[in-house]
Amino acid sequence: MSAPARDYYETLGLERDASAADVKRAFLRKARQLHPDVSDDPDAEAKFKEVNEAYSVLSDPRRRQNYDRFGDADGMGGFGSMDDLFSGFGSMSDLFSDFFGGGARQRRSGRGRDMAARIAVTLAEAATGTERTIAYDRLGVCDDCGGTGSADGETPHTCPACGGSGMRTIVQQTILGRMQTSAPCDVCHGTGTVVEHPCETCEGQGRVPTHEVVTVDVPVGVRDGETLRMAGLGEAGWRGEVAGDLVVEFAVAEDPRFVRRGDDLAARIDVDALEAILGCTVEVEGILEGESFLADVEAGSLEGARLRVEGRGMPRRGGGRGDFYGIVEVHPVADLTSEERETLSRVSRSHGGRIAPELEAVAEGRAPSAKHWPRP
Ligand SMILES: [Zn+2]
Ligand SMILES: [Zn+2]
Structure with a gap:
């Protein structure tokens, strides 16, 4: 057995200047021979995968250009957002099963199915869109x-088998008598129309596997799990019927700095015990790039105290913003000098505070100044 062919053109039996249409035709021809549901070749599946891979590169102008220039489809400038793809619409091989199985499968309607994709964004990206x-x-x-x-542009005509209804009535004799059931017409696949000379490329389906690249606007203030329906970008319809939609779901990542509740944002405000007692004004980093604003921590704030700054939360689609909430976290006061401890001990004592015995002596004037003592 030979090693897998790395030359995508060779795999599809193409010259390097093959047109996009040539690539598609060559791929469909190969894929038809090799599809695991059809072929007897024991290596069919492996070969099918190779053909698939070759097609996925050569049918994408950007990846093909990369491959021609660098010998690698994704080495330079490949899509960074491939991770965004959601597997809701199944794998490539499902896609081809749908295509090749399309002639045999019974369909209720010719409308294409909806497809799903997921786009992951950061909270900051969600804020700006x-x-x-x-x-x-x-x-x-x-x-x-x-x-x-249709191969020759003829307009599809009414299906003779079902008279255009797309459904056939099946009559069965059972022990209870004649039973009537209806099922999609297997001649026109439920569409009600047929063509005399089917197009060879698509075998009369009017659709073929394609690689799509679309740009999606992520709206300002988008919420996690929100969806956007892009009409007609799902599976193409059977023989020109309405295409399905592409349903994009947005996944908004959590942010290490903020907790989001609707349009409001909350963040921790770190203060030390003295700041908490006296109150302070702190500078807070906002969700927008380079944004900062001031928040007032009230005197006497305790751990977990909340403060609110209006209009500094998530931007809203129609304008305006939610609010910002600061949650106070109180930390020890770092590096107090002995003199500072003495000063504080006097303040505390005058409020009836309980203080350490050595500080009590100083506060009462019974001991020498603190500079004789070691730092705590
Ligand atoms: Zn029919
Ligand atoms: Zn066609």
Whole structure:
């Protein structure tokens, strides 16, 4: 057995200047011979995968260009967002099963199915909105017949088997008598129309496996799990019927700095015990790039105290913003000098505070100044 062919052109039996249409035709021809459901060749599956891989590169202008120049489809400038693809619409081989199995499968309607994709964004990206490019494979409109499924441009005519209803009535004799059931017509696959000379490229389906690249607008303030329906970008319809939609789901990542609740954002505000007692104004980093604002920590704030700054939360799609909430976390006061401890002990004592015995002596004037003592 030979090593897997690395030359994608050779795999598909193409010259290097082959057109996009040549690539598609060569791929479909090879794939038909090698599809594991059809071929007897014991290596069919491995060969099918190679053909698949070659096609996925050569059918994508950007990856093909990379491959021609660098010998590697993704080495330079490949899509960074491939991870964004959601497997909701199944694998490549499912796609081809749908395509090759399409002639035999009974269909209720010729409308293409919806497909799903997921786009992951950071919270900061969700705040401003952004753009993402995603790449995916689908059954797209066959260019060779313009989606009609007909080789010679003839308009599809009414299916003689079902009279155009797309359904056939099956009558069965059972012990209870005659039973009538209806099922999609197997001649026209439920579409109600047929063509005399089917297009060779798509075998009359009007659609073929295609590689799509679309740019998606990620809206301002998008929420985790929110979806966007992109009409007509799902699976192409059977013989020119309505295409399904591409349903994009946004996944907004958690942010280490902020907790989001609806349009509001919360973050920890670190203060030391003295700041908590006296109150302070702190500078807070906002969700927008380079944004900062001031927040007031009230005097006497305790651990877990909340403060609110209006209009500094997540931007909203229609304008305006949610609010920012600061949650106070109180930390020990670092590096107090002996003198500072003495000063504080006097303040505390005058409020009836309990203080350490050695500080008590100083506070009462019974002991020499603190500078004789070691630092704590
Ligand atoms: Zn029919
Ligand atoms: Zn076609």
